[in-house]
Amino acid sequence: MPEKVTIATVARHARVSRQTVSNVLNAPHIVRQETRQRVEDAINALGYRANQAARQMRTGRSRLIAARIEPTRDGINGSVLDRFLHGLTETADAAGYRVLLYTATDDEREIATYDDLLGTYELDAFVLVGTKYGDPRTAWLADRDVPFVTFGRPWDALDAHPWVDVDGAAGTGAATRHLLAAGHRRIGFIGWPAGSGVGDDRRAGWHDALRAAGIDPTGLHRETEDGITEGERLTRDLLAAVAPTAVVCASDSLALGALQAIRGTDPPVSVIGFDDTPVAAAVGLASVSQPLGEAAARCVDLLTGVLDGNHETPTHVLLQPSLALRHTA
Amino acid sequence: MPEKVTIATVARHARVSRQTVSNVLNAPHIVRQETRQRVEDAINALGYRANQAARQMRTGRSRLIAARIEPTRDGINGSVLDRFLHGLTETADAAGYRVLLYTATDDEREIATYDDLLGTYELDAFVLVGTKYGDPRTAWLADRDVPFVTFGRPWDALDAHPWVDVDGAAGTGAATRHLLAAGHRRIGFIGWPAGSGVGDDRRAGWHDALRAAGIDPTGLHRETEDGITEGERLTRDLLAAVAPTAVVCASDSLALGALQAIRGTDPPVSVIGFDDTPVAAAVGLASVSQPLGEAAARCVDLLTGVLDGNHETPTHVLLQPSLALRHTA
DNA sequence: TATCCGAATTGGATCGTTCAAGACGGCGAG
DNA sequence: CTCGCCGTCTTGAACGATCCAATTCGGATA
Incomplete structure (x- = not known):
């Protein structure tokens, strides 16, 4: 079995000191070109790898x-x-x-x-x-x-x-504008209770997009904890109350619930989720995709x-x- | 700022040597009860934590x-x-x-x-x-x-x-037996091409369960690469050829495709997938669940x-x- | 020629831990 | 009484890297 390759092995092989090898690794510019080359060759020839534990002990950084x-x-x-x-x-x-x-x-x-x-x-x-x-x-x-x-x-x-x-607001905003462009006017929103930063942000995108189109968002939204069942419940509620023709959701979970709720509507109510999860892709759910x-x-x-x-x-x-x-x- | 707590700090505090502290940590049984207690108290009082890098350098093990x-x-x-x-x-x-x-x-x-x-x-x-x-x-x-x-x-x-x-075979076997118990006789299988260990195993479970029930599995299975689209294609093929009343699949992806293919059949063709993924849970797909x-x-x-x-x-x-x-x- | 300078290199100390070997006191056997 | 042993604890060295201070060396300057 080959003995362990340390900085000392490399130094001996390249006929320089340990410190010079260390300098080649950590501050190449202060080593003469010719010496550096010799050290690098030795490193490659021996397959040397700096021991992270030893380095860490001295420098205090673990990478x-x-x-x-x-x-x-x-x-x-x-x-x-x-x-x-x-x-x-x-x-x-x-x-x-x-x-x-x-x-x-x-x-x-x-x-x-x-x-x-x-x-x-x-x-x-x-x-x-x-x-x-x-x-x-x-x-x-x-x-x-x-x-x-x-x-x-x-x-x-x-x-x-x-x-x-x-930018969650930009996402729900874009979703809402897409629906507006398709001719929808009553666009609902299913989201999370006020107070969570993310939830408020996503609702704001929908809210502002409607406002910008001259539509009053009042009464068009519902709030609940995340989950498929909850999403379905609130969507049914929203359908019964104001009969939206499209719904934007704060998550794919909620959107999946919405899909259950709108089953059978004619013409079909549009639904857009959030996160573009694999589930959304699998069931053909439109969704806002995060990079x-x-x-x-x-x-x-x-x-x-x-x-x-x-x-x-x-x-x-x-x-x-x-x-x-x-x-x- | 408090200085770093090392094994030496603990040793000084408990008035023993470094090695004794080390022994308390790594081989408590060789240290006298009373001494051990004193060291442990010092460790807790100082909030000492063994430095992993130093330990690793000495022992060669990184945990x-x-x-x-x-x-x-x-x-x-x-x-x-x-x-x-x-x-x-x-x-x-x-x-x-x-x-x-x-x-x-x-x-x-x-x-x-x-x-x-x-x-x-x-x-x-x-x-x-x-x-x-x-x-x-x-x-x-x-x-x-x-x-x-x-x-x-x-x-x-x-x-x-x-x-x-x-045990994949046990999983597809159980799925198949469940369908048999529900009265199904023509139970199809959508899986992967022969040659992959996992795929062959899962098919074997279905195959053997049918055989055990006295049913000839010949012609009741199809093979393809994994994927929703592929699953749908092969399920349609199987439906047209032998009109199974139930289908067991080697993955949830394939099963989702199968669900698309059987849409509208009456009575509905049963489908069981494999892996119990969140997608399966979301769309109500029965599936074999791995622990x-x-x-x-x-x-x-x-x-x-x-x-x-x-x-x-x-x-x-x-x-x-x-x-x-x-x-x- | 002596002095100085900076670049390049060197050897020693150090990080915190565990290993190897040894010191010390008490106890039982010879 | 002495020897050896055992249980308990201590001391010095080592792991492999980087930091620090000291040294060499060629060349420029006085």
Whole structure:
């Protein structure tokens, strides 16, 4: 069995000192061209790889970022996180970072996990998905100057920390305008109770688009917790009350419920969901599509900016969604 | 700012040597009860956490396991991996391990990634999801004595390495028997081309169940690549040829296609899918459900067994699926 | 020729932990 | 009484990288 290749092995092979090899790796510009070449050749010939643990012990940086993988709730929205995670892994990899997973059942435990991860693994940064008003997790991290980025705006103070988000209002706005252009006038909205940043944002897009078209949105919307059953219930209610010819929903779960509710209507009531989940694609549901890969990439950009001390990079990014049109619209 | 708490800090505080603290952590039984208590008190008082990088450098073990997150293909089957990953993270955590993500677009790059992860991060083990006949990845890992477990049997040699799998034949068998009990006689099967271990296994369950009921399965099955469109096409073909009253499918994707094809039949043709994906739950599709959390837990069990040198643990585990009955069956 | 300068390189110390070997006191056997 | 052993604890070295201070060397300057 071949003995382990360390920086000393490379140094001996290239007939230079350990420090010179280290310089070739970390500060190539201060090494003479000819020497550098010799060292690089040795590295390739021996298949040397810098030992991350040793490097970390000296520098205190692990090149590891943590992301949370959530228990699959209704399984529909879970796929959003899944796609985001995949993008994150890919982009982080390209930037020389690795993604470590963790889970937590509530905020308190999640914070305990931060403490543990920071203490034992010396993580470089965290990526949080979804934040709420007065989120204790971001406060904890900020208090300790731990670098982190959220996918989702901090609704109570936009400048609190770096974030990446998708413009939900633009998405529901575009969906509504698409329906208006198709001749619809009574366009309903099924969303979440007021108070959640994301929900209010998505409703605002629909609301403002109707207003801009000279239509009064009063009475045309309903609010409920997320879920297929709830979506169906509220859509039936809305149909009975104001007979909309189209419905925009805050999520694909709600939209799937809406689809059940409108079954058999003639002409069929149009439905547009939100998130463009695989379920939507499978059942032909039109939906607002978030650029998740792009969002993940921007998160990594922001993090590397912070970690490498580039304070010139922007601290927040708002991406535009697109409309995935299918036969329900 | 408080200075870093190391093993030396704890030692000083408890008035023992560094090594004694280390022993309390790693071999408590060789430390006198009274001393141990004093050290443990100091650990708690100071909030000491062992530095993983330093430990790793000395022991060569990182307490990190790697799992691959795949690009969301059609997004339906992706959720299976997602749920598995979540279970894996949770169980690994409980066993003192963390899960590191990686991606790769093909086998060659995946192997290059193994090399990189092993070289720079000294990963303890890998979890592979899905293997095929003559898989180059498992061969590479086995060659180098890298511990790993697969979720999915190595179809060409069941004793090649530790694995966890779900009994697909039992699943399709149960589905078929359920349909038989409901009075169906002509039960079709839509699956994948012969040659894939998983596909052949799932077809065998259906085949044998029919045979056991004294029914000749000849002509009642069709094979195709996975996908909704393909599933629909083949189901139409099967309907036209032999007019089955029920169809068992090798995946939820195929089953969704089948649902499109049978629309309007009277009495409705029954359909049962495989994987119990969120999509199935959403559209009311009956499906065979894999115990993914349990599978992940068993993977961790096998790994810790290998890593801790327990060669007495079984090297493979075959779990039984259950039937999620919904209105399509 | 002596002095100085900066670029390039060197050896030693260090990060926090575990391993290997040894020190110390008490106890039982010879 | 002495020897060896066992249980308990301590000391020094090592893992593989980077940081720091010191050194070499060729060339420019006085």
